[in-house]
Amino acid sequence: MDIDENLLSRIKSLTNEDPSLGYRALHARLKEDPEHQQLGLKKVQSALQKLRTEDAPDSSQNTADDKSYIFSPEERKVFSASDDGTVREWSHQGELLRTFFSAGGAQCVDVTEDHIIAGDSAGMIRIWSRSSGDLVREIRVARVEHKYVKALTVTDGHFVTGDYCNMVQQWNLHSGQRELVCNGHTAGVVCVSVAGDYIVTGGGNGLVLLFDRRSAGGSGYAQSDERVVEPVANIYRTNGFVCSLEVTGQEVLIPDRDNSKAVSIRLFDGKGQLLPEDKRIMSTYKCGSVSPWQASRSGPFVFVLCTDFTLKKFSAKSHALLSSMNIDPLEPEKAKNPYCLKISGDRCYVGYINHREICAFSLNDGQRQAEGGFVGHQGTVNSFCIDRLGA
Numbered sequence: 001m002d003i004d005e006n007l008l009s010r011i012k013s014l015t016n017e018d019p020s021l022g023y024r025a026l027h028a029r030l031k032e033d034p035e036h037q038q039l040g041l042k043k044v045q046s047a048l049q050k051l052r053t054e055d056a057p058d059s060s061q062n063t064a065d066d067k068s069y070i071f072s073p074e075e076r077k078v079f080s081a082s083d084d085g086t087v088r089e090w091s092h093q094g095e096l097l098r099t100f101f102s103a104g105g106a107q108c109v110d111v112t113e114d115h116i117i118a119g120d121s122a123g124m125i126r127i128w129s130r131s132s133g134d135l136v137r138e139i140r141v142a143r144v145e146h147k148y149v150k151a152l153t154v155t156d157g158h159f160v161t162g163d164y165c166n167m168v169q170q171w172n173l174h175s176g177q178r179e180l181v182c183n184g185h186t187a188g189v190v191c192v193s194v195a196g197d198y199i200v201t202g203g204g205n206g207l208v209l210l211f212d213r214r215s216a217g218g219s220g221y222a223q224s225d226e227r228v229v230e231p232v233a234n235i236y237r238t239n240g241f242v243c244s245l246e247v248t249g250q251e252v253l254i255p256d257r258d259n260s261k262a263v264s265i266r267l268f269d270g271k272g273q274l275l276p277e278d279k280r281i282m283s284t285y286k287c288g289s290v291s292p293w294q295a296s297r298s299g300p301f302v303f304v305l306c307t308d309f310t311l312k313k314f315s316a317k318s319h320a321l322l323s324s325m326n327i328d329p330l331e332p333e334k335a336k337n338p339y340c341l342k343i344s345g346d347r348c349y350v351g352y353i354n355h356r357e358i359c360a361f362s363l364n365d366g367q368r369q370a371e372g373g374f375v376g377h378q379g380t381v382n383s384f385c386i387d388r389l390g391a
Contacts (some may be wrong), residue, residue: 003047007036011047051368058063076344076387079116080351080358081106084378087118094360094373100128103138106276108152108383110159115173117151117159125161138175141169148188151201155194162189168201168211177226182211184231187241195247196272198366200235202242208235208254210267210274233277235265244341248297252307255292255304261285262295262304264316294341303348303363307337311348311361325366329357344386351381358384 014029027044030036052056077097078090083105089098104122105220111117115136116128123142128135141149142163151162158179160170168189170180187204194200199211210233239258246253250268255261262285269275287296287306294305301312307330313323327350331333335352342349346363356379358374361367 003043005134007039007043007047008051010036011044012051015051072173077111078349078358078374078384079109080374080377080384080387081118081120081228082356082377082381082383083121084356084377085120085171085379086377087116088376089116090358092370094358094375096374096376098133099131099376100126100135102126104146106382107148107150108309110154110385111387112153112154112173117152117154117173119152119163121148122148123149123163123165125146125149125152125159125171127176139171139176141167141171144381150188150190151277153192153194153210160192160194160199162192162201164188164204164243168192170199170200170213179226180213181190181226181228182209182231182324183228184209184211190242191245193245193247193252193265195252195268198267198274200245200252200267202238202245202254204241206238206240207240208237208252209233210235210246212274231355232274235267236263243292244294244295251297253295253297253302255295257293260287260289260291262287262292262302264297265303283319285319286314287312293338296341296343298327298343298363298371303341303343305338305341305350309338311338311350313363325361327359327361329355329359331355331357340381340382340383349384349386351384354380356381 027041030039044232051391075303076092085102085105087100087106087109089337102118102120104120106118106120109118114130116130123145125139125141127137141161144165147164149163153160157173158170159173162168166185168182169178172179180312185203189201190201191202197213202208204279209231211229212232215229223326238256243255243257251264251266253264256263264283266281285302285304290306290308292304292306296303300316302316304312309328310324311327314321329352335355338350339353340351348361348363350359356377360369362369
């Protein structure tokens with residue numbers, strides 16, 4: 001794809017002003033320029049990647065302070081949040097690198113190039129600097145003390161939280177100011193995901209809601225003044241609480257635990273616009289008689305984590321079950337069931353209820369990887385995340 005030098009220069013200027021800008025936020029900023037009003041999102045993404053590649057230092061000169069360095073899968077870090085009140089940073093092979101302490105049991109974690117963000121059972125968010133490890137900000141998120149911050153996702157200089165006060169809120173990552181409140185949930189919010197201008201959320205009563213960050217009016221969702229929005233759609237209702245949800249491309253992927261299936265719903269068209277309700281296509285991934293707890297898409301496959309200690313692999317196109325592999329922990333008698341899942345390259349990471357293990361398995365042959373690694377937590381691992389490449 002040919003990329004205009006003027007566009008590259010403009011993107012470089014914007015990212016120098018605010019290094020946290022991702023390609024979606026850059027796209028919104030660029031479209032404010034008269035010469036870029038017809039600019040496509042894909043072109044911005046390609047231009048940003050080109051700049052990062054050009055700016056990346058020679059591999060022999062990389063240091064911990066090189067912000068533009070693009071990690072290989074083997075160099076990605078894993079971050080975990082546990083009931084023991086810690087957030088831990090691990091190497092790809094499971095070596096413990098650093099430990100951070102939350103105000104209560106750590107429930108959720110996400111990272112950027114510069115920050116580590118975690119929510120806890122005390123209703124707080126803590127933000128640490130990745131370079132120094134120092135605590136840089138603490139934010140009261142839940143209105144009632146000891147109401148968990150259970151869900152968290154970072155997007156383009158903001159982060160979105162879900163808590164057990166039934167609240168979904170958007171915050172400015174750099175100032176800590178609350179920018180947006182999403183009303184509509186009548187039970188605790190268990191999971192959140194962001195797709196462009198939209199926030200998708202799942203609640204403890206099975207309700208999956210969609211919010212438009214622009215629907216409160218104004219010139220854009222990146223304003224500093226606080227706004228309130230109502231849901232624009234009730235996407236789905238599971239039979240039981242929503243264990244997780246994931247937005248990938250045009251679809252949202254939801255495990256329907258008590259109905260023994262995962263569903264994908266096409267929400268958006270190719271331009272990222274919300275489809276009318278009668279145009280939203282729903283597909284089903286049937287898990288037999290077992291309950292799915294997490295679902296994640298990787299390329300042409302959908303992986304579903306089930307309570308019988310299996311990871312089921314489906315074709316995303318035909319929805320057929322292709323294989324099922326065992327993901328038993330080293331001490332299966334101590335684990336209730338698999339609880340959290342992350343896919344990274346040809347590896348999956350799994351955490352378990354009532355258990356402190358993080359286990360890694362090859363998606364190619366099902367063999368355990370990084371044996372003896374990821375040891376240190378003293379409580380259930382509630383969540384983990386992987387370094388994002390080019391985020």
